[in-house]
Amino acid sequence: MIISQETMDVDFVRKVETLSGTSVRRCFQCGKCSAGCPMATFMEHPPNRVVRLLQLGQWQRILAGRSIWYCASCETCTTRCPNKVDLTSIMDALRKLSWDAEGASKESYVQLANKLFLQNIRTYGRQYEMRLAAVFNVKSGQFLKDLMLGPKLLAKGKLKLFHSKNKNLSEIEKIFTRIEEMRAKGEAL
Amino acid sequence: MTPKNIMEYSYYPGCSLHASAGEYDLSTRELFKTLGIGLTEIPDWFCCGATPAHNVDELLSLSLCAKNLELADSVEGDVAVACAACFSRLKTTQHTLKENETKRKQVEKAIDAPVKLDSKVKHLLEILAKDLGLERLAAAVNKPLSGLKVACYYGCLLTRPTDVPNLDCTEAPTIMEHVIEAVGAETVAWTHRLECCGANFTLSRPGVVIQLTNAILESAKAAGADCIMVGCPLCHGNLDIRQKEIEGVYNTNYNLPVFYLTQLVGLSVGLGSDKLGLDAMIVNPTPLLKEKGLL
Numbered sequence: 001m002i003i004s005q006e007t008m009d010v011d012f013v014r015k016v017e018t019l020s021g022t023s024v025r026r027c028f029q030c031g032k033c034s035a036g037c038p039m040a041t042f043m044e045h046p047p048n049r050v051v052r053l054l055q056l057g058q059w060q061r062i063l064a065g066r067s068i069w070y071c072a073s074c075e076t077c078t079t080r081c082p083n084k085v086d087l088t089s090i091m092d093a094l095r096k097l098s099w100d101a102e103g104a105s106k107e108s109y110v111q112l113a114n115k116l117f118l119q120n121i122r123t124y125g126r127q128y129e130m131r132l133a134a135v136f137n138v139k140s141g142q143f144l145k146d147l148m149l150g151p152k153l154l155a156k157g158k159l160k161l162f163h164s165k166n167k168n169l170s171e172i173e174k175i176f177t178r179i180e181e182m183r184a185k186g187e188a189l
Numbered sequence: 190m191t192p193k194n195i196m197e198y199s200y201y202p203g204c205s206l207h208a209s210a211g212e213y214d215l216s217t218r219e220l221f222k223t224l225g226i227g228l229t230e231i232p233d234w235f236c237c238g239a240t241p242a243h244n245v246d247e248l249l250s251l252s253l254c255a256k257n258l259e260l261a262d263s264v265e266g267d268v269a270v271a272c273a274a275c276f277s278r279l280k281t282t283q284h285t286l287k288e289n290e291t292k293r294k295q296v297e298k299a300i301d302a303p304v305k306l307d308s309k310v311k312h313l314l315e316i317l318a319k320d321l322g323l324e325r326l327a328a329a330v331n332k333p334l335s336g337l338k339v340a341c342y343y344g345c346l347l348t349r350p351t352d353v354p355n356l357d358c359t360e361a362p363t364i365m366e367h368v369i370e371a372v373g374a375e376t377v378a379w380t381h382r383l384e385c386c387g388a389n390f391t392l393s394r395p396g397v398v399i400q401l402t403n404a405i406l407e408s409a410k411a412a413g414a415d416c417i418m419v420g421c422p423l424c425h426g427n428l429d430i431r432q433k434e435i436e437g438v439y440n441t442n443y444n445l446p447v448f449y450l451t452q453l454v455g456l457s458v459g460l461g462s463d464k465l466g467l468d469a470m471i472v473n474p475t476p477l478l479k480e481k482g483l484l
Contacts, residue, residue, distance in 0.1 A: 038385040038401060072387055073345075092243055092244060092245075110394065113241065117242070121242070126235065145395070152471065159209070167233050188248055
């Protein structure tokens, strides 16, 4: 592939830089992030290459792959970067932009889990693990996943079947709504 | 008459402590009561958004944490946090919004209130090691954990990244070891105390979690540990709840009980099994504790 001015999408990279609050141009490719990354073996583009692709404006290649959905947000890369590239935030920004362009990535299980997690917050204010796991299994079609763990966890009191609702749920709805409004008006990414 | 507490905190338990990590909540409340540290739960706190929120929507994540900091302000004292992930999110929010004015303005609009940038957010470890202090902690011990070899597991979010949690050194922390040695236990030197267990993939990618967590259990066992100590309900979930499954996959036997720090410290100040929720642990700690004369 020939990389030229035309193949670079600088606007996208600027969005990543704004969202992450970090500059991809600071990276000098020492590779320390990938060396310490616990998930690098699962990724087709390890962390340092993700930054290199951004430097070259080749973001489509990142979003088409699974690397960003295999990042565990362990913060090792950001901690060890000698040039203060906040790679964990770059990964967040890439996921956000991929999330916005629905279907951009094939890693649907991770996206489904994230989506259900956020829905739970909006509806209940808090996370209810039992509900999260049950709905995840149904929606992902893995009805039997972790089935053996269920009875054990119930017996140990680790899965609560009933829960109380927050009294101030309307406040959480307001936060979600205000953020949606800000985005609709173009005041926030 | 109960004596007056020596310190007061506003307590943010987080979602896990109200469900799968009930024993962490119970042992925290009992231990702190015994030590004379007051914990008042923040009324109607919300989920901090944990990893899934910042993964796909940073503005939402920052806003949820900023809202919780606002709610925490209604209760006296610094904010005491038990879960490493909640701790990390609350501290990251303060750090990010201090540095980035644009984001701060967006968050203030979302929560319709100023952000409490300067309220002090502390993990339980920090309260025990620094606010209470190791000397006072050691003085409260009446059943030293002699002969118990503990592998202290930090995981990711207690110490990383640099300048955010500011709990201890990012690459060679010692705060957990200091706390547990102060109550009489031994600690082991091991390789995987800062490695990631894959926490947030436990739902979506259990295969990844099994691989990463196995390496942690293997390392602790090889170092001669009797048990593992954690300060995070997500690490606990993977190390304890999935341990049997991992043993099956790798055809091995670890049998390493995984304690919350408050359970082990609680044991040393004389709290009984019922006040520490030991029966909620999946890997049964009773044989080990009986062998060491601690139960």
